Amino acid sequence: MGQSPISPAIAWPAKSTQVPKEIFVRQDVYAEEIKRIFHGPEWSPVAHASEIPNVGDFKTCYLGETPLLVARDEDGGIQVFYNTCSHRGTQVETAVSGNRRNFECPYHRWVFDLKGNLTACPLRPDDAVNFTKEKYPLEKPRVAIVHGLIFVTMSPEAPSIETFLDGYEDKLLNVMGGDGRLKLLGYHKLQLNANWKTYHDNDAWHAPLLHLAFRMLNWQGGKGRQFANDRGHRGFESALALPKGQTLLKDASLIEYRGGNLERGSCSLHLFPLFSAVKHLDTIGLRFVNPSALDRTDIHYAYFGREDDSEEMLRHRVRQSSNFLGPCGLVSMEDAAVFQRLHVGSHTPGMQVFQKGVRDEYAMPVEFSQNDESVNILSWEYYRKVMGFAKEAA
Numbered sequence: 001m002g003q004s005p006i007s008p009a010i011a012w013p014a015k016s017t018q019v020p021k022e023i024f025v026r027q028d029v030y031a032e033e034i035k036r037i038f039h040g041p042e043w044s045p046v047a048h049a050s051e052i053p054n055v056g057d058f059k060t061c062y063l064g065e066t067p068l069l070v071a072r073d074e075d076g077g078i079q080v081f082y083n084t085c086s087h088r089g090t091q092v093e094t095a096v097s098g099n100r101r102n103f104e105c106p107y108h109r110w111v112f113d114l115k116g117n118l119t120a121c122p123l124r125p126d127d128a129v130n131f132t133k134e135k136y137p138l139e140k141p142r143v144a145i146v147h148g149l150i151f152v153t154m155s156p157e158a159p160s161i162e163t164f165l166d167g168y169e170d171k172l173l174n175v176m177g178g179d180g181r182l183k184l185l186g187y188h189k190l191q192l193n194a195n196w197k198t199y200h201d202n203d204a205w206h207a208p209l210l211h212l213a214f215r216m217l218n219w220q221g222g223k224g225r226q227f228a229n230d231r232g233h234r235g236f237e238s239a240l241a242l243p244k245g246q247t248l249l250k251d252a253s254l255i256e257y258r259g260g261n262l263e264r265g266s267c268s269l270h271l272f273p274l275f276s277a278v279k280h281l282d283t284i285g286l287r288f289v290n291p292s293a294l295d296r297t298d299i300h301y302a303y304f305g306r307e308d309d310s311e312e313m314l315r316h317r318v319r320q321s322s323n324f325l326g327p328c329g330l331v332s333m334e335d336a337a338v339f340q341r342l343h344v345g346s347h348t349p350g351m352q353v354f355q356k357g358v359r360d361e362y363a364m365p366v367e368f369s370q371n372d373e374s375v376n377i378l379s380w381e382y383y384r385k386v387m388g389f390a391k392e393a394a
């Protein structure tokens, strides 16, 4: 976490409640973030094992600007490869997901099996003297799997996954439906015309103010709580429920909570830098988020039921996932519209300001109620340290 080399240097204010707007719009800051965060010693989930249940199932994705390929091998194991041919570096697989017996690079027809071994290439008598197929498998990043969630890091310096999660394994399990045995229901994708940190910062306070859907669920008056740690992770738990006498929906079955075996109506977990696991009512969603440019962020929402759900429960979850949070739903479009405006507004001097729930403008907050935005201050502090931005004197 050395000093940032970017110039002009970012003047990070002494008050913990202020974040400089320029970090959202400077290309040099973005380039440094890719290096220090997305290609640096952090862990990022890229898929859940239940997305590729069968031998040969695969999914492509990105970690920062690095293309990855996640596959289920012949022995049922999970493999993650850099999505680049070991010959000249061509992207090997371009489909978003699918099923293959092997991966073939189109350029010179090298073929890799599901474990990444090079199994065939047009062998010619004039191959290099020492050429053998064993020397050229697909390369792999480091991988750790927690409750089926597949984490990846490109850095040998990254700590263990346990150190990274910093005690949040149980919270992760709770959000994923209690035991991590999930069944994929479907995807939707969203591209935000905004810097990735607008999504990273996504606070709880705005929920009932921007989203009528959450107001309908009595968010503001709810008895939820938020939590955060020094590692940049944070989360939310609340027993959201439809208040009696609501008149906004004619048929409230869309937002009915059937509960299953879970304690709470809603909970979410945001892991630094960009992964979110969200359970709102009966919607279980994992959000694989990745920056694709300074002003563009790709969100890949994956929705799940539980392996032992009845057909009826699965139908209920699909209906709720696609209508409550999904692309034609009540919540996601509002976020996308506001984050775009936040990005436009960030091309101005000055600071973003945090105030809701703040007791001391210079200290790190420790306790948070459901609607506080002060909980975000801890992840900003972690970001500041990782980026090596020095704080001004108080």
Ligand code: FES
Residues within 6 Å of the ligand: 085, 086, 087, 088, 089, 090, 105, 106, 107, 108, 109, 110
């Ligand atoms: S680059 Fe893939 S086979 Fe040549």
Ligand SMILES: [Fe+2]
Residues within 6 Å of the ligand: 206, 207, 210, 211, 331, 334, 335
């Ligand atoms: Fe939102």
